[in-house]
Amino acid sequence: MDYEAVIGLETHVQLKTKSKMWCGCANEFGAPPNTNVCPVCLGLPGVLPVANEEALRLTVLAGYLLNCTVAPYAKFDRKNYFYPDMPKNYQITQYDRPSTLDGLVEFETNGSIARVRITRAHLEEDVGKNFHFEHNSGIDFNRAGVPLMEIVSEPDLTSPQMAYDYLNALKDILIHGAVSDCDMEKGMVRCDVNVSVRPVGQKELGAKIEIKNMNSFSGVRHALEYEIQRQIDVLKSGGGLTQETRRWDDAAGITESMRTKEYAHDYRYFTEPDLMPFSPSEAWLAEVRSRIVELPLARKRRFINQYQLPASDADTFVNDVPLGDYFESIAASAKSPKAVANWLINNLRAQLAEMHSTLAGLKFPPHFILDLIDLVDSGKISSKIAQDVFAEMFATGAAPSQIVERKGLGQVSDTGTIEKYCEDIIAAHPKTVADYQAGKAAALNFLKGQVLKLSKGKANPNLVGDILQRKLKGE
Numbered sequence: 001m002d003y004e005a006v007i008g009l010e011t012h013v014q015l016k017t018k019s020k021m022w023c024g025c026a027n028e029f030g031a032p033p034n035t036n037v038c039p040v041c042l043g044l045p046g047v048l049p050v051a052n053e054e055a056l057r058l059t060v061l062a063g064y065l066l067n068c069t070v071a072p073y074a075k076f077d078r079k080n081y082f083y084p085d086m087p088k089n090y091q092i093t094q095y096d097r098p099s100t101l102d103g104l105v106e107f108e109t110n111g112s113i114a115r116v117r118i119t120r121a122h123l124e125e126d127v128g129k130n131f132h133f134e135h136n137s138g139i140d141f142n143r144a145g146v147p148l149m150e151i152v153s154e155p156d157l158t159s160p161q162m163a164y165d166y167l168n169a170l171k172d173i174l175i176h177g178a179v180s181d182c183d184m185e186k187g188m189v190r191c192d193v194n195v196s197v198r199p200v201g202q203k204e205l206g207a208k209i210e211i212k213n214m215n216s217f218s219g220v221r222h223a224l225e226y227e228i229q230r231q232i233d234v235l236k237s238g239g240g241l242t243q244e245t246r247r248w249d250d251a252a253g254i255t256e257s258m259r260t261k262e263y264a265h266d267y268r269y270f271t272e273p274d275l276m277p278f279s280p281s282e283a284w285l286a287e288v289r290s291r292i293v294e295l296p297l298a299r300k301r302r303f304i305n306q307y308q309l310p311a312s313d314a315d316t317f318v319n320d321v322p323l324g325d326y327f328e329s330i331a332a333s334a335k336s337p338k339a340v341a342n343w344l345i346n347n348l349r350a351q352l353a354e355m356h357s358t359l360a361g362l363k364f365p366p367h368f369i370l371d372l373i374d375l376v377d378s379g380k381i382s383s384k385i386a387q388d389v390f391a392e393m394f395a396t397g398a399a400p401s402q403i404v405e406r407k408g409l410g411q412v413s414d415t416g417t418i419e420k421y422c423e424d425i426i427a428a429h430p431k432t433v434a435d436y437q438a439g440k441a442a443a444l445n446f447l448k449g450q451v452l453k454l455s456k457g458k459a460n461p462n463l464v465g466d467i468l469q470r471k472l473k474g475e
């Protein structure tokens, strides 16, 4: 019998706010332990939370970007459990009335477009972080109360690779929308992985296994590969599976049981009495909608269609938004947007990286790129010389035509001069000439290269080829 996997992800993302969710402490990674704390986020008696409005906005914005419905009425609830990294002994979250629900994420996987439904995206708060040392343990509460959004997917994912691609797409969307920096190194994205298997063709879902608190996407893929096979093996050998929570041991490459799954009633949810329900006004929502950006996949498709770029170039301009915007500002009036893309991706980006500089610091105006391309297209300079002109333009901000003129870089198309170069090279390389005449076609390229070198790259390469061939045939 064949089995198939069913996967649903609960992804937690730290929101890009200046301050925490219920107090004014900084939402900042890397500060010395327990320096960004106050009575509110330490859960001291008598304090009251005040909701961070920017976090509410970012959650709704994320809802729009994930094609969710934004709830006209949302509220907060207490999820009660006892754990040292959570000083209040309850987490404030959204239980039955989340801010956004019923969404859809489209993304590329395995060469085509996949769609995963989003159950909900709701707002909650992060917890502190436990540290275990040799002789004692400590807790850093800097992270406690950081705004955290949870995005719950429907069980629409069918393979480890698809889950991996979904997570990356989700991350790209949230970075583009400035909802979160999604810095994995800083633990800004963590997810709980739910997975079951069932015989192919069966409608009912199998017992759900949840793998808690994964903090790398490749870890998720790896854990799923292991766990799916483990479940199939159990069923094939006649065993049964029950709902449980497991932990991924990255070093050993296995999952191991933590506990049988808790149920909602274990958390004794009730409405948070210290916070008002949230019914956004139309004006408030309109303000959030003004922050909606083009989604990465839509941008990619547009760059491919509008500018006839290959997918790899479009990907570059999706991942590097400022470079993509710069490209668009030039490409609109370019004869060949692809030529512009080549200069930006192969030259400009490399130079900027090398000089640790940004587009804002460029010394030349964008249209100089078009001027440079024109010089090549019209045969004034060779594409090799154009590289040098670009470097000079980048360094000084001078116009390409001026650089060419000042340095005498114009391409030599004067046949008399080129003939002389060819004769010199033919005379200097009798053996290569003999090779060519004996039928070794590649010898021509060598001679051509020598002529170009002799001309310091200025001879028109097409003319050089023609003239060489003519002379070698003794014409």
Ligand code: ADP
Residues within 6 Å of the ligand: 006, 007, 008, 009, 010, 152, 153, 154, 155, 156, 194, 195, 196, 205, 206, 207, 208, 209
């Ligand atoms: P719980 O109430 O246990 O948290 P939910 O129904 O809220 O479970 O689902 C949590 C996550 O698990 C969602 O992402 C959902 O898509 C996924 N999920 C639910 N049932 C299954 C299943 N049988 N196999 C795989 N994933 C599942």
Ligand code: ZN
Residues within 6 Å of the ligand: 020, 023, 024, 025, 036, 037, 038, 039, 040, 041, 042, 145
């Ligand atoms: Zn605080």
Ligand code: MG
Residues within 6 Å of the ligand: none
């Ligand atoms: Mg759940």
